[in-house]
Amino acid sequence: xxxxIMKRIIIASLFVVLTFGCSTTKKEEQAxxxxxxxxxxxxxxxxxxxxxxxxxxxxxxxxxxxxMRFTQHYSGSPICAPSRYIFLxxxxxxxxxxxxxxxxxxxxxxxxxxxxxxxPSLEGQRPIPGNTVTLASQLKKVGYVxxxxxxxxxxxxxxxxxxNQQGFDxxxxxxxxxxxxxxxxxxxxxxxxxxxxxxxLLAPHTKLDSLANPYDDLSYSKYEQRDYAPEMIxxxxxxxxxxxxxxxxxxxxxxxxxxxxxxxxxxxxxKYKKAFGExxxxxxxxxxxxxxxxxxxxxxxxxxxxxxxxxxxxxLKEMGIYENTVIIFSxxxxxxxxxxxxxxxxxxxxxxxxxxxxxxxxxxxGGIRVPLIxxxxxxxxxxxTNDHISAFYDLMPTICDIVGxxxxxxxxxxSFKPTLLGKKQEQHDFLYWEFPSYKGQQAVxxxxxxxxxxxxxxxxxxxxxxxxxxxxxxxxxxxxQHPEIVRKIETIMKQEHQPAANEKFKFTQLGD
Numbered sequence: 082x083x084x085x086i087m088k089r090i091i092i093a094s095l096f097v098v099l100t101f102g103c104s105t106t107k108k109e110e111q112a113x114x115x116x117x118x119x120x121x122x123x124x125x126x127x128x129x130x131x132x133x134x135x136x137x138x139x140x141x142x143x144x145x146x147x148x149m150r151f152t153q154h155y156s157g158s159p160i161c162a163p164s165r166y167i168f169l170x171x172x173x174x175x176x177x178x179x180x181x182x183x184x185x186x187x188x189x190x191x192x193x194x195x196x197x198x199x200x201p202s203l204e205g206q207r208p209i210p211g212n213t214v215t216l217a218s219q220l221k222k223v224g225y226v227x228x229x230x231x232x233x234x235x236x237x238x239x240x241x242x243x244x245n246q247q248g249f250d251x252x253x254x255x256x257x258x259x260x261x262x263x264x265x266x267x268x269x270x271x272x273x274x275x276x277x278x279x280x281x282l283l284a285p286h287t288k289l290d291s292l293a294n295p296y297d298d299l300s301y302s303k304y305e306q307r308d309y310a311p312e313m314i315x316x317x318x319x320x321x322x323x324x325x326x327x328x329x330x331x332x333x334x335x336x337x338x339x340x341x342x343x344x345x346x347x348x349x350x351x352k353y354k355k356a357f358g359e360x361x362x363x364x365x366x367x368x369x370x371x372x373x374x375x376x377x378x379x380x381x382x383x384x385x386x387x388x389x390x391x392x393x394x395x396x397l398k399e400m401g402i403y404e405n406t407v408i409i410f411s412x413x414x415x416x417x418x419x420x421x422x423x424x425x426x427x428x429x430x431x432x433x434x435x436x437x438x439x440x441x442x443x444x445x446x447g448g449i450r451v452p453l454i455x456x457x458x459x460x461x462x463x464x465x466t467n468d469h470i471s472a473f474y475d476l477m478p479t480i481c482d483i484v485g486x487x488x489x490x491x492x493x494x495x496s497f498k499p500t501l502l503g504k505k506q507e508q509h510d511f512l513y514w515e516f517p518s519y520k521g522q523q524a525v526x527x528x529x530x531x532x533x534x535x536x537x538x539x540x541x542x543x544x545x546x547x548x549x550x551x552x553x554x555x556x557x558x559x560x561x562q563h564p565e566i567v568r569k570i571e572t573i574m575k576q577e578h579q580p581a582a583n584e585k586f587k588f589t590q591l592g593d
Contacts, residue, residue, distance in 0.1 A: 121232065148456030156472070157173065163177060171216075201239060207236075232254055263283060356380075357374075410452065472494070478494045517585070546570070
């Protein structure tokens with residue numbers, strides 16, 4: 082009798098060991114989930130962990146305390162669409178298909194908000210080719226469920242450029258970046274289906290009523306409607322995590338915040354109204370809505386973004402998958418200088434030069450140096466700061482390296498997984514940018530040196546040179562003192578620029 086009982090205990094013990102042993106092994110072998118959380122037009126200086134004092138970002142700051150904060154990370158471009166393309170393909174702007182914003186105007190009246198609402202063939206940007214090799218398509222090769230939430234901007238509806246034709250299993254958000262100039266839009270997209278929202282159609286250029294009192298809160302009521310797109314997108318993202326907790330999954334969370342217009346549910350503005358005091362209203366301009374409390378609204382939009390990241394982390398923990406999830410947070414370019422943002426009040430580009438000509442749209446540091454925070458529990462050492470020089474085109478090979486899939490051969494990026502793990506890191510010989518807008522621009526960074534060529538379309542081929550170690554604001558052009566560095570940068574600018582496939586992105590001054 083006693084022997085029989087002992088046998089049962091031994092068998093039961095073996096069952097527990099085998100069962101939990103197999104479970105642990107399976108969990109350890111499971112590939113990590115990947116979340117790339119991309120803010121829109123968020124400045125380097127607009128986060129607490131990067132020095133911001135007026136806007137509260139406790140969740141993003143906490144992510145940095147649990148992971149690694151980069152101080153020398155760069156976007157792929159000083160504006161939206163090319164940066165996103167460069168992230169997804171690993172190719173810098175001299176080799177990429179998308180090098181600027183392209184409205185694809187030949188289709189018709191693509192800027193008419195009302196016409197676009199009823200005619201999807203007028204919506205969206207010129208599509209990237211159907212054979213584009215994206216990060217999402219690479220991850221699908223090794224069994225990842227892929228998703229994008231937020232703003233796309235790389236291909237109009239009903240074309241090969243939509244997310245579902247570019248490696249993404251699921252998409253919810255804005256197809257068109259122009260539509261994202263209203264955070265209470267008439268519709269969003271779920272995969273290839275247009276989803277109507279409970280909002281009245283309001284074009285982004287809609288001004289205050291002519292007889293309205295600009296100091297009366299009620300005058301702005303039409304700009305706050307029912308379905309706030311950032312919240313709807315966020316809830317879909319949280320549902321995706323809950324429905325795919327068995328993973329592995331890749332989530333590209335391309336938030337429309339804090340890109341203008343200044344719109345957010347009123348209750349989120351109140352705490353900043355108290356902090357900032359009375360404000361003069363912003364009365365709007367050609368493409369952005371007015372706002373009664375522009376400073377408080379902008380700060381609230383960033384805090385709202387911060388709250389969403391916090392909720393995402395909390396959901397990962399609730400699902401028991403936080404420990405096996407890589408979270409990378411960044412911004413697509415520097416802050417804007419229009420639309421009601423008081424960039425001097427917030428010191429949005431600190432410690433770089435601020436304002437028009439130095440931020441979004443320009444290849445100076447304020448336009449292209451962006452926050453980068455990476456978290457991966459038990460892999461990345463908590464609370465580390467790293468000065469590795471990297472760019473958006475490094476993310477494709479880095480993420481491929483993390484999940485164990487080979488990156489494409491014809492890319493410009495270098496994996497910085499070794500940096501994340503505290504190991505020896507291969508360095509770039511240089512970083513390169515070009516931008517065929519705002520009179521044409523090129524830039525190169527080599528170590529501490531930064532070369533900038535601007536006004537190319539006006540025939541300027543001279544190169545400004547800055548020593549970023551002593552001149553982070555790029556105020557002192559030292560090109561005349563270092564002609565050998567200038568010649569090296571000029572050679573790189575020539576060799577890295579390939580003529581664009583799209584005529585709109587070509588530089589005739591560079592021989593295109």
